[in-house]
Amino acid sequence: MLKTTPARTKKVIEILMDWYQKKTEIFTNAELPEALIPEGITIGSYDHIMFLTQSVSIDYMRSAQQLWDAARTTWKDETTRWVFYPKEIAKRNLEDLIDAMSKHKLSKKHTKDPTTWRKVALSFNNLFDGDPRNLFQKFNYDALQIFNSMRSQYGKDFPYLAGSTGTSKILSLWIRMLHDFAKVEFRNLNEVPIPVDIHTARATITTGCLAGEFSGTFGELADKTKKAWIEACEGTGFYPLQLDEPLWNLSRYGCSNYKNGSTCPVRHQCRLRNYCVTENASSKIFLQQNNTTTIVTEYPEQQ
Known part of the structure; x- marks a missing residue:
């Protein structure tokens, strides 16, 4: 015991x-692999928040260094950067996303990673106009309320990111990344x-x-x-x-x-x-x- x-x-x-x-x-x-942001991104901007949010959504059972290196390369390539934007993902089909995420090895699981990535993006698009900050605003930037709502109210909308069984680390990790690197001013971080x-x-x-x-x-x-x-x-x-x-x-x-x-x-x-x-x-x-x-x-x- x-x-x-x-x-x-x-x-x-x-x-x-x-x-x-x-x-x-x-x-x-x-240092942490996710600490280095792609050239041209402003700390705390919408671009930065989406880069962190989409990338961490598939941070499960893989090398963190490889994931974030691939995410930065995918962002740098203007032909694949669109994969970080929910509204752009909504305009394309899954096959387009599979091809784009495979180009720089952002996707390690041929269909599973793109399917998860797409679900997260479309949920943000449908529920929060494509912007996670609208989720934060809804709960007055209270980290504990955001954590609890993702685990319950939005659990089915955000696979992995919402901390489903076997991937419970990702939700806490996402909140910590947003605070530490995107400088999102959450309240009640001590409760997460x-x-x-x-x-x-x-x-x-x-x-x-x-x-x-x-x-x-x-x-x-x-x-x-x-x-x-x-x-x-x-x-x-x-x-x-x-x-x-x-x-x-x-x-x-x-x-x-x-x-x-x-x-x-x-x-x-x-x-x-x-x-x-x-x-x-x-x-x-x-x-x-x-x-x-x-x-x-x-x-x-x-x-």
Whole structure:
């Protein structure tokens, strides 16, 4: 059974956030793939919001770096840029969209990705005149209300983006991206759960935010992860969405290098090594999104 130790994790949060802000050691060149916007786009503009919104709608079970590189290339190509605009998508058929999204490998699933992309675009077109900002305005830019309405009222209209089963990370991720990169001024961001993918889950386990034994689906682990970070953030001055980028990059540049039964090759660059459960040789971590996830961890003797 997995357990939480909020007092311990609060120390982890303080170290992590200070370290990430200073961008030293493994974080020296840390960034997020979606942070780089195509040339010519103004931060916070309609173009920027649609670039982020449509791209993240298919951010599931694929390389984030490949997705965002392909999205930028598709935007740069004037013959394919139209795929980011709901009103333009409404004028064309699915086959046109399949061809355009395949040109620069924006689509990895031949028909599934374009079908999802088209559904999202047409829903924004039909419900909000093609502009997500009309959705935000409807709920007075309240992030929690937007989150809840997408999960319930608009769940069928926005596949994946609304956080359907198996893709629940995307809705939180979308809200966080819009706030961090498009500078959308949402309220109640502290109420939105952290998006959980393989990287966030791994960093949650290695830092000991969740520790003990677990065997089950990745979705079950993701639910426990969200609750654990909500609990740990209480009284810290931080909220879960703020931890998404640092945790994701902690795993990407650090924890992903660890192999069970070995010493982490980047531990000398990690300011959280005294808290890392991999310092205990008995810890075993097997994270899999499509198969059974198994975890057996213990805290290191010295912290």
